[in-house]
Amino acid sequence: MMVPLNHYLIASAVLFVIGLVGVVSRRNALMILLAIELLFNAANLSFVAFARQWGDVHGQVFAFFVITVAAAEVTVGLAIAILLFRGLKSLDAHDASFMKW
Amino acid sequence: MGELVTFYLAAGAMILSALAVIWAKSPVYSLLSLLVTMCCLAVLFVLLGAVFLAALQLLIYAGAILVLFLFVFMLLKLDPATIARARQCAGRWPALLLGGWLLFQLGWILRAVLARGASAQAPVSGTIATVGGAIFHAALLPFELTSLLILAAIIGAVALAQRKHE
Numbered sequence: 209m210m211v212p213l214n215h216y217l218i219a220s221a222v223l224f225v226i227g228l229v230g231v232v233s234r235r236n237a238l239m240i241l242l243a244i245e246l247l248f249n250a251a252n253l254s255f256v257a258f259a260r261q262w263g264d265v266h267g268q269v270f271a272f273f274v275i276t277v278a279a280a281e282v283t284v285g286l287a288i289a290i291l292l293f294r295g296l297k298s299l300d301a302h303d304a305s306f307m308k309w
Numbered sequence: 310m311g312e313l314v315t316f317y318l319a320a321g322a323m324i325l326s327a328l329a330v331i332w333a334k335s336p337v338y339s340l341l342s343l344l345v346t347m348c349c350l351a352v353l354f355v356l357l358g359a360v361f362l363a364a365l366q367l368l369i370y371a372g373a374i375l376v377l378f379l380f381v382f383m384l385l386k387l388d389p390a391t392i393a394r395a396r397q398c399a400g401r402w403p404a405l406l407l408g409g410w411l412l413f414q415l416g417w418i419l420r421a422v423l424a425r426g427a428s429a430q431a432p433v434s435g436t437i438a439t440v441g442g443a444i445f446h447a448a449l450l451p452f453e454l455t456s457l458l459i460l461a462a463i464i465g466a467v468a469l470a471q472r473k474h475e
Contacts, residue, residue: 222324225411229331232403233331238378242343243331246331256353256354268362269440279374282374283465284469290381290385
């Protein structure tokens, strides 16, 4: 028996909300990056579930691109985190307020 | 029946480990929980017929991205005080409120969408042949642009990491 689409969409929505709560509530920059990964994966799950629903492989192609963009984002994000840690001696997002006006 | 049981096991483990990612005491525990999340997601992809994406998920996420995170964790030598402060939450209740509100909205949209009675099409097999064919025919230009994006990311990361700190 095939698992219906809405099961996947609900799992994806819950995963997205968990990731969002992580992004908003954690202060450590690395934790925020990890929570962003959860957001990417929730979106991917939706893409693949819809790809099966509509019998169209392009949803999976889009998920492939999302994975690529996530890899690029993590590379630059971690480099920025290292730079922040060198400059501020902390990874607290609240300490990095020099771009605030 | 077996598919449904597998789905519930994988999805339940995925959501529990995702919760562990955002509530874990130490960043390394969060990272390991994210690894479990990725593996469960790969199982869900296999259930959806996207075997190529499941392999990519394990290779790129579990293999490359999480190892990159682990390297940075080790590189930064997080002392116990930093880890203790990482545990602190900026605004737990506003975040939970926001999350609950978003979940309510998503549920509302899902109910409206699913009420229209989506009929399932013939399932598509996400093997390397089908996904690769789609990538190299319909999505050829975005695929080539992806290499540009990755090149830019590599140059950016190297340039950022090499910058001398005054």
